[in-house]
Amino acid sequence: MKVVILCGGQGTRLREETEYRPKPLVEVGGRPILWHIMKSYAHYGFSEFVLCLGYRGNMIKEYFLNYEAMNNDFTIRLGQKSHLDFSGAHKEQNFCVTLADTGQDTMTGGRIKRIEKYVDGDTFLVAYGDGVADVDISQLVAFHKSHGRLATVTTVRPNSRFGILEIANDGAVLEFSEKPQLDGWASAGFLVFERKVFGYIEADDCILEGAPLERLAAEGQLMAYRHEGFFFAMDTYREYLYLNELWQSGKAPWRVWG
16 A cells, blocks of 8 residues: 655745755654655554655655665775675665656645546555644554545644633633643644545646545545544654754654664
């Protein structure tokens, strides 16, 4: 089952890190956040990836082209009989990665439409290249297969961006909650699609989170997988710092692999 990862956005809110590289290559704990996402999926046995490239996509191609050399010791013989021997073995031996240029300005839906030819099964997974979570992918896929609909989206309870106050009529603050968890549910990505979802995407300027998902919901073809665990999207420099602090402290909830 292929894992399609959206890697084409410009990450303008994280300009401190993305001015010279794409957001999926912004590092958490010395590794691109894209690597963390892929490791999470591979932990559950999903190690065939299709990366939808856009902004500075050549840098992501270079990262994987140089992966063996940068993650192994090696011996190189120079000259006309040049030869390269790698020593040891990194833990990503079974990764199969397709890197597809889906356009500089293509929207999320259009990017998925453009990689249809690389998806060879009836069911495929979709993730954003900037969010990490401790979602049990095996349970997510099992839930998707159990309901028989065309699409599943993972949902989480978001936290408020602001402190919430309960105020009496005279202005007295009865209760103050610093960024409490809200009652509703929000999309965290980590989607599962049947192949027929490609038919809901009409053009390059189609935003996945717009007409396709709205239509799937209206037709009763979209189900929500409720995730009560950790999820965090890296949109700002402050969030980048927070993820790195979690990793460095040894308390990164998304590190489900050994």
